[in-house]
Amino acid sequence: MSKDRPYSALVQRLKTAGLRPTRQRLALAKLLFEPSEGCDRHITAEQLHAEAVADSVRVSLATVYNSLHQFTEAGLLREVVVEPGRSYFDTNVSDHHHFYHQGRGQLQDIPGEQVQMDSLPTPPAGTRVARVDVIIRLSEDEEPVQ
Numbered sequence: 001m002s003k004d005r006p007y008s009a010l011v012q013r014l015k016t017a018g019l020r021p022t023r024q025r026l027a028l029a030k031l032l033f034e035p036s037e038g039c040d041r042h043i044t045a046e047q048l049h050a051e052a053v054a055d056s057v058r059v060s061l062a063t064v065y066n067s068l069h070q071f072t073e074a075g076l077l078r079e080v081v082v083e084p085g086r087s088y089f090d091t092n093v094s095d096h097h098h099f100y101h102q103g104r105g106q107l108q109d110i111p112g113e114q115v116q117m118d119s120l121p122t123p124p125a126g127t128r129v130a131r132v133d134v135i136i137r138l139s140e141d142e143e144p145v146q
Contacts, residue, residue, distance in 0.1 A: 007021075007026050007030065010026055010029045010030060010033065010034070011026065013029065013033070013076070014026070014029060014076075017071075017074035017075060017076050018074055019070060019071070019074050024057070024059050024063055024067065025067055025070075027052060027055070027057040027059065028048065028052060028057070028059065028064065028067050028068075028071075029071070029076075031048060031051050031052060031055065031057075032048065032071075032077070032089075032091060033091060040090065040091050040092035040109060041090070041091045042080065042088040042089070042090050042098075042106070042107035043088060043089055044086075044087065044088055044089070045061065045064050045065045045068055045087075045089070046061070048064050048068065048089075049061045049064045052064065068089050071089070072089065075093060076091075076093070077089045077090060077091060077093065078090040078092065078093045080098060080107060080133070080135070082100050082107070082135060086105075088107050090107070092109060094112070095112040095131070096109050096110060096111055096112045097109075097110040097112065097114075097115045097133065097134035097135070097136070098110060098133075098134070098135050098136070099135075099136050099138055100135050100136065100137050100138065101138050101140075102137055102138060102139050103139060103140045104140075110134070110136070115134050117132065120132065
């Protein structure tokens with residue numbers, strides 16, 4: 001009788017994506033994918049770094065950024081840029097869109113089929129549309145003045 005080694009599913013997931021399963025990548029992948037299996041996350045590099053530190057993972061913020069970008073390039077994450085210098089990394093890599101709650105700095109998924117577009121502009125010669133990302137920015141209603 002053989003037992004699965006801890007992290008074996010994550011090791012395989014990283015290898016399948018073409019990434020070497022280093023100790024730090026495995027620790028970050030565990031934080032990203034295991035606690036919310038079946039539940040999508042939107043997280044900044046700073047938030048993930050704070051979770052790693054709280055979980056006693058010795059990792060620099062630069063390593064977190066590098067790993068997130070490597071995970072994105074490998075197709076494990078999707079980067080959502082909400083404004084210059086502010087990105088969230090989404091564990092849901094399917095085609096979908098987002099509400100962005102500006103006051104809370106929070107992303108919320110919108111299923112892809114709920115956003116309908118009648119037409120897109122013709123892309124420049126030699127290019128094609130790879131994907132359309134829609135971010136609907138929300139502000140909180142203000143309290144009525146009494």
